[in-house]
Amino acid sequence: MRPIFRCLAAMIAMSLPANAETVSSFTLDNGMDVVVIEDHRAPVVVHMVWYRVGAADEPVGKSGIAHFLEHLMFKGTDDLEPGEFSEVVAANGGRDNAFTSWDYTAYFQRVAADRLDLMMTMEADRMRNLQFSDEDMVTERAVVLEERNQRTDSDPAALFREQRSAAQYLNLPYNIPIIGWRHEIEALDTEDALAFYRQYYAPNNAILIVAGDVTPDEVRTLAEAHYGPLHPTEGLAERQRPQEPPHLVERRLQFADPRIGTPYVLRSYLAPERDSGAQEEAAALTMLAQVLGGSGITSVLARKLQFETDAAIDASAFYNGTSYDDTTFGVYIVPTPGQPLDEAEQALDRAIAEFMDEGVDAEQLDRIKSQLRAGQVYDDDNVEGLARRYGVALTSGLTLEDIAAWPDLLQAVTAEDIMAAAQNVFDRRNAVTGWVGAQNEERAE
Amino acid sequence: MTVQLHTLSNGFRIVTEQMPGLASASVGIWVNAGARNERIEQNGIAHFLEHMAFKGTERRNALEIAEAIEDVGGFINAYTSREMTAYYARVLEQDVPLAFDVISDILLNPAFDPNEIEIERGVILQEIGQALDTPDDVIFDWLQEDAYPDQALGRTILGPEERIRAFGKEDLSGFVKEHYGPERMILSAAGAVDHDQLVRLAEATFGHLTSRSAPTVEQASYKGGERIVQKDLEQVHFALGFEGPNYRDPDIYAAQIYTGALGGGMSSRLFQEVREKRGLCYTIFAQTGAFDDSGMTTIYAGTSGEEVGDLADITISELKRSVDDMTAAEVDRARAQMKAGMLMGLESASNRAERIARMVAIWGRVPTPAEVVQKIDSVTVADVRRVAEDMLSKSAPTLALYGPVGQNLTRAKIEAGLKH
Numbered sequence: 001m002r003p004i005f006r007c008l009a010a011m012i013a014m015s016l017p018a019n020a021e022t023v024s025s026f027t028l029d030n031g032m033d034v035v036v037i038e039d040h041r042a043p044v045v046v047h048m049v050w051y052r053v054g055a056a057d058e059p060v061g062k063s064g065i066a067h068f069l070e071h072l073m074f075k076g077t078d079d080l081e082p083g084e085f086s087e088v089v090a091a092n093g094g095r096d097n098a099f100t101s102w103d104y105t106a107y108f109q110r111v112a113a114d115r116l117d118l119m120m121t122m123e124a125d126r127m128r129n130l131q132f133s134d135e136d137m138v139t140e141r142a143v144v145l146e147e148r149n150q151r152t153d154s155d156p157a158a159l160f161r162e163q164r165s166a167a168q169y170l171n172l173p174y175n176i177p178i179i180g181w182r183h184e185i186e187a188l189d190t191e192d193a194l195a196f197y198r199q200y201y202a203p204n205n206a207i208l209i210v211a212g213d214v215t216p217d218e219v220r221t222l223a224e225a226h227y228g229p230l231h232p233t234e235g236l237a238e239r240q241r242p243q244e245p246p247h248l249v250e251r252r253l254q255f256a257d258p259r260i261g262t263p264y265v266l267r268s269y270l271a272p273e274r275d276s277g278a279q280e281e282a283a284a285l286t287m288l289a290q291v292l293g294g295s296g297i298t299s300v301l302a303r304k305l306q307f308e309t310d311a312a313i314d315a316s317a318f319y320n321g322t323s324y325d326d327t328t329f330g331v332y333i334v335p336t337p338g339q340p341l342d343e344a345e346q347a348l349d350r351a352i353a354e355f356m357d358e359g360v361d362a363e364q365l366d367r368i369k370s371q372l373r374a375g376q377v378y379d380d381d382n383v384e385g386l387a388r389r390y391g392v393a394l395t396s397g398l399t400l401e402d403i404a405a406w407p408d409l410l411q412a413v414t415a416e417d418i419m420a421a422a423q424n425v426f427d428r429r430n431a432v433t434g435w436v437g438a439q440n441e442e443r444a445e
Numbered sequence: 446m447t448v449q450l451h452t453l454s455n456g457f458r459i460v461t462e463q464m465p466g467l468a469s470a471s472v473g474i475w476v477n478a479g480a481r482n483e484r485i486e487q488n489g490i491a492h493f494l495e496h497m498a499f500k501g502t503e504r505r506n507a508l509e510i511a512e513a514i515e516d517v518g519g520f521i522n523a524y525t526s527r528e529m530t531a532y533y534a535r536v537l538e539q540d541v542p543l544a545f546d547v548i549s550d551i552l553l554n555p556a557f558d559p560n561e562i563e564i565e566r567g568v569i570l571q572e573i574g575q576a577l578d579t580p581d582d583v584i585f586d587w588l589q590e591d592a593y594p595d596q597a598l599g600r601t602i603l604g605p606e607e608r609i610r611a612f613g614k615e616d617l618s619g620f621v622k623e624h625y626g627p628e629r630m631i632l633s634a635a636g637a638v639d640h641d642q643l644v645r646l647a648e649a650t651f652g653h654l655t656s657r658s659a660p661t662v663e664q665a666s667y668k669g670g671e672r673i674v675q676k677d678l679e680q681v682h683f684a685l686g687f688e689g690p691n692y693r694d695p696d697i698y699a700a701q702i703y704t705g706a707l708g709g710g711m712s713s714r715l716f717q718e719v720r721e722k723r724g725l726c727y728t729i730f731a732q733t734g735a736f737d738d739s740g741m742t743t744i745y746a747g748t749s750g751e752e753v754g755d756l757a758d759i760t761i762s763e764l765k766r767s768v769d770d771m772t773a774a775e776v777d778r779a780r781a782q783m784k785a786g787m788l789m790g791l792e793s794a795s796n797r798a799e800r801i802a803r804m805v806a807i808w809g810r811v812p813t814p815a816e817v818v819q820k821i822d823s824v825t826v827a828d829v830r831r832v833a834e835d836m837l838s839k840s841a842p843t844l845a846l847y848g849p850v851g852q853n854l855t856r857a858k859i860e861a862g863l864k865h
Contacts, residue, residue, distance in 0.1 A: 041466045042792050074711065074721075083721055086711035091778040093785030096711070110789065142724030146680070150727050150747045153679040154580065261574040297499075297511035307508070313568055337567060367515050374518025374537050377468050381636075381794065 023390075024216045025400055028223060030232045031204030035390060035400070036219045037211035039383040045212035046384050047119045048108040049127070050391040052207070053200040055180075056102040056173040056241060056324070064144070064180015065196050067100040068188055071140050072197075073107065074098075077129040082136070085122055092118065102174050103324040104395035110384060113213040120226040127201050128230050137190045145186070148179050156257040160266075160436050167251045167432045168268055171242045172325050204232035207394050211387035244270065244326055246429075253434040254441075263437030264314075265345045268330035270430040273323040274393075276402050282321035283409040284421035285329055290368045291360055291418060292331065292352075293317030298364065301331065304351040310336055311347040322389075324396045329425045341435045342443055356422060360415035372410055448801060448811045449640040456628025457651045460801045460811060461640040464794060470636035471794040472544045472643075473533025474552055475802035477631070478624035480604075481527045481597040481736075482662060489569075489604015490620045492525040493612055496569060498532055499523075500561040503554040505547075507561065513547055521547065525602055528737060529806065535795060538637035542646060545632070549650045552625060557614045566609060573603050581747065584682045584845050591670030592686050592741055592843040598665040627654040633802035636794035665739040669841030671856035674848075681753040681848035682745070685760065685859065688840035689733050689740035690832075692807055697735055698783075698820050699828040700836075704731040704742055705779030706829070707767060712778060714763050719746065725756050737807075741843075742836060750849035757854055761862040768834045776826050784821055788814060837863055 022038045055066045076082040089096040094111035109119045132140075152158045162177045169175035179185070208227065210219045247270060274282040292300045293316030297307075305312040314334040321327060331352065335344035379386055393403050435441060451459045480491050499521065501507050514521045519536035521544070532551060534544040576582050586601045593599030603609075632647050667688040690696040708715035708731025715729050729746040748756045790796045791814060804811040842863070844856040 042789075044789060044792070083712060083717050087778065090710055090712045090782050091774070093781040095782075095785065095789070112785070139722065139724035143720055143727055146724070146748065147727035149679040149749070150581075154747075259578055261578045262571055295511060295515055297508060298515060310564075313564075313571060337571070367512070371515055371518040374469070377537055378535065381467055381469055383792075 202233035635797035692735035750851035
């Protein structure tokens with residue numbers, strides 16, 4: 001297991017340079033990591049348990065089991081009836097939810113600070129004592145299939161995303177949808193869910209994050225009482241997933257669906273993620289995405305494609321470096337109505353080629369950096385969002401030191417760094433280019 | 446936390462709330478005019494106007510507006526609802542005057558450049574196309590149209606395509622002239638803000654405007670209706686509406702607690718009965734929306750064509766059952782959720798700025814959170830059951846269905862089910 005704090009001291013408190021909040025961390029004897037983010041402005045806490053397991057850790061052929069299990073976690077335990085978890089949270093004026101990604105599964109409640117004890121009692125209970133029957137499995141499978149209908153099959157953009165990811169990753173399990181392929185969801189059974197649960201839902205695979213009106217000492221006392229007695233899973237190794245081989249050829253997709261009202265061209269490139277202790281490349285790519293697409297008006301792609309020419313009604317770039325394994329860098333163009341996708345793609349390529357010649361505008365870079373500095377202040381004013389970003393980063397293999405270093409790394413990125421990152425990332429062999437529209441269009445020779 | 450309200454002699458209001466410990470602020474102008482203030486031939490103009498907000502003023506072109514805010518790390522946005530239009534920004538403490546300057550410039554000196562109008566027309570037409578392709582959006586528009594047929598409150602915010610194609614500069618400036626009077630604008634700011642500074646700025650910038658009489662708003666009259674649209678979709682979208690209290694009605698709190706207990710979250714009746722016990726859907730919820738003179742309680746679910754009949758039957762049975770057996774525990778739970786939702790929402794500066802602006806628009810003052818909590822606390826189980834009964838006995842249902850509706854499900858059938 002990667003330690004979330006490299007120094008591994010029993011308790012370390014640090015004030016992050018740009019932030020007012022104090023973050024501290026410690027590890028329970030059973031291996032459960034605990035992070036406390038203090039914010040005493042309101043008598044509220046966010047209690048989150050993040051498991052270092054997600055859709056990319058599923059056994060082959062069992063796609064969707066991580067997300068399915070997230071649903072089952074509300075079914076009940078020896079002490080709680082099905083549905084009672086949410087009932088208790090609601091009766092105590094709280095809000096609860098859960099989410100699954102490729103790299104993590106997380107559960108959170110937001111409650112008055114004096115209800116933290118109760119939340120920990122229930123969350124610790126369902127970490128090891130979940131109960132569900134074959135009948136629960138049948139009912140919940142219907143719910144999950146309906147969820148897939150609603151969120152994926154009803155949404156052509158989501159269907160395209162699924163196909164694009166499958167084409168993007170030749171080997172990494174990021175090529176599987178989080179919700180799962182329909183035929184595999186239909187076949188998931190109680191044994192699959194239980195095996196996954198027993199293996200991964202354990203204190204030594206979890207990170208507890210408590211943010212809000214609490215002290216580290218209070219959290220330690222409660223965490224030791226509730227999570228401390230839970231048994232770890234023996235022999236749980238650090239995640240090792242199949243890695244990408246070199247990509248030798250661009251993949252091109254033509255995705256046609258009559259429900260698509262607004263056609264677009266989207267290209268994504270395989271890109272490095274933030275690596276612990278080596279986040280510089282990801283910092284440069286983060287800034288590249290800002291320069292190309294951070295603002296609907298002042299960024300390079302908007303300027304060149306929407307204002308200097310009328311090729312597009314929208315054009316932007318995206319990159320999310322917080323990922324356990326390789327991630328993607330993307331660009332897209334939504335052409336002006338009536339423009340063929342072929343021309344749109346050419347316009348997008350021209351805009352990027354011009355940018356590669358012209359380099360980064362110094363004023364724009366300054367503007368982006370001041371936005372990021374202001375963003376730090378806004379983040380600080382939203383403790384729940386902050387806690388969530390810690391959870392995502394920590395389950396993506398980063399440490400608290402990496403999180404603390406990130407804002408300064410972004411500020412240190414130079415125009416040269418950005419151009420070098422662009423040179424590296426814009427390699428068509430690593431790309432998937434998709435044309436998405438109501439019907440297929442011809443590609444001009 | 447201190448709320449301060451000041452009214453200029455022409456009726457323009459400034460409301461602020463200081464939030465100790467915050468280094469940023471949310472500041473904006475809320476205009477008491479939205480889609481329902483449009484005459485039929487103007488339908489869509491309030492939203493069009495909002496789109497033009499960042500497209501240039503007499504002093505700044507679109508790029509300069511964006512740069513002014515981005516240079517200081519802020520962001521700016523706008524939205525249109527049926528009764529309000531809001532223009533707001535999030536900035537650091539020292540940049541509040543700048544945000545005020547940009548927003549007031551947008552409201553007072555819009556350029557309405559013909560080229561920009563053409564560009565935005567294209568964007569809005571795309572937006573209309575997208576809304577039609579998003580079944581769980583469009584179904585609420587249909588429900589609203591059928592609940593308030595041939596009325597301003599029933600019309601869509603985006604407006605019909607043919608009107609959007611025809612709007613020009615005169616239409617935009619005409620709506621501003623009619624509706625953006627000083628007594629209908631509220632400058633609202635929350636976070637790290639200085640009330641006196643904003644009053645001075647408002648006086649200097651808006652003090653010269655003369656007040657004008659507000660055009661009368663067409664009274665809403667809930668009728669109820671039905672729309673069933675067959676389409677080959679993955680799911681049937683089911684929306685059922687009933688008339689509810691308006692936002693000044695004393696029953697509004699009981700109605701909100703009722704919908705919370707009925708379908709407000711994972712512990713609610715509909716969620717437990719329809720989803721958790723029977724697996725008939727992924728999404729199901731109930732909500733109460735309120736307007737100046739009417740309101741609507743809505744139940745929404747997405748399910749398969751074969752199961753929509755069962756889903757409707759269970760929903761009807763839960764609606765009927767709740768009149769007699771809604772328990773104190775359920776009411777207390779919904780009450781706790783409602784209070785917590787309100788109090789937790791108060792942590793964000795944007796939510797606070799929005800809340801105080803709305804309160805001033807509705808009540809002319811800002812009730813304290815304690816006052817609201819007291820009202821929520823005073824709702825009894827009997828109140829909730831009475832509201833549930835009133836809803837079923839006094840209001841005709843509105844039904845909207847969209848998708849592969851395989852069964853003979855109609856409004857008449859639902860009405861019959863509710864009676865027996």
